[in-house]
Amino acid sequence: DTGVSQDPRHKITKRGQNVTFRCDPISEHNRLYWYRQTLGQGPEFLTYFQNEAQLEKSRLLSDRFSAERPKGSFSTLEIQRTEQGDSAMYLCASSLPAGNTGELFFGEGSRLTVL
Amino acid sequence: AQSVTQLDSHVSVSEGTPVLLRCNYSSSYSPSLFWYVQHPNKGLQLLLKYTSAATLVKGINGFEAEFKKSETSFHLTKPSAHMSDAAEYFCVVINQGAQKLVFGQGTRLTINP
Numbered sequence: 001d002t003g004v005s006q007d008p009r010h011k012i013t014k015r016g017q018n019v020t021f022r023c024d025p026i027s028e029h030n031r032l033y034w035y036r037q038t039l040g041q042g043p044e045f046l047t048y049f050q051n052e053a054q055l056e057k058s059r060l061l062s063d064r065f066s067a068e069r070p071k072g073s074f075s076t077l078e079i080q081r082t083e084q085g086d087s088a089m090y091l092c093a094s095s096l097p098a099g100n101t102g103e104l105f106f107g108e109g110s111r112l113t114v115l
Numbered sequence: 116a117q118s119v120t121q122l123d124s125h126v127s128v129s130e131g132t133p134v135l136l137r138c139n140y141s142s143s144y145s146p147s148l149f150w151y152v153q154h155p156n157k158g159l160q161l162l163l164k165y166t167s168a169a170t171l172v173k174g175i176n177g178f179e180a181e182f183k184k185s186e187t188s189f190h191l192t193k194p195s196a197h198m199s200d201a202a203e204y205f206c207v208v209i210n211q212g213a214q215k216l217v218f219g220q221g222t223r224l225t226i227n228p
Binding site: 004031040044045056093108 | 160164166216221
């Protein structure tokens with residue numbers, strides 16, 4: 001399978017713990033995006049990378065959230081000191097450069113439950 | 116800022132009947148608009164996109180959408196629903212400056228046998 005893969009698919013944690021999600025994009029895609037989707041809502045933009053550079057972060061991305069893409073390939077999203085409000089599906093997507101604007105390829109998501 | 120509003124949170128139709136999912140947009144300039152579909156336990160998938168070429172856009176699986184500037188609408192239609200069309204559908208506008216997608220709240224499509 002050569003699509004976007006995310007790991008883990010499900011994570012249950014206790015409030016105050018740290019969690020990390022990994023995303024492996026389609027290999028030739030240099031753009032990588034993180035979105036968050038809560039129940040009954042559309043995905044909300046968190047951040048995106050072009051190669052290893054993080055070009056934009058949403059105000060939703062508080063200081064407890066950090067995303068990296070150190071070598072311009074896979075990316076990690078870490079949430080420190082989790083809160084119950086962090087419970088959501090975290091979606092990763094990748095795309096080719098701007099010539100294909102709007103066509104993002106999404107992974108199946110990582111579902112986080114904070115108890 | 117660009118935004119989209121999906122007018123129905125849930126649409127239910129019988130198999131073989133037409134589908135209409137409604138979306139209005141708000142944009143200060145000519146927008147790029149999309150419809151994405153999300154099947155249970157599957158990643159979001161692009162159905163179709165409008166980028167200021169033809170106003171009637173054809174997508175995958177028999178879906179199409181018409182861009183109407185006078186009505187600021189971009190409704191999704193399909194002549195005959197199939198059971199496999201049951202999913203969540205999102206109308207999306209792109210923020211040109213940041214190349215990020217802005218999603219509507221979604222419309223859940225249910226197909227009755």
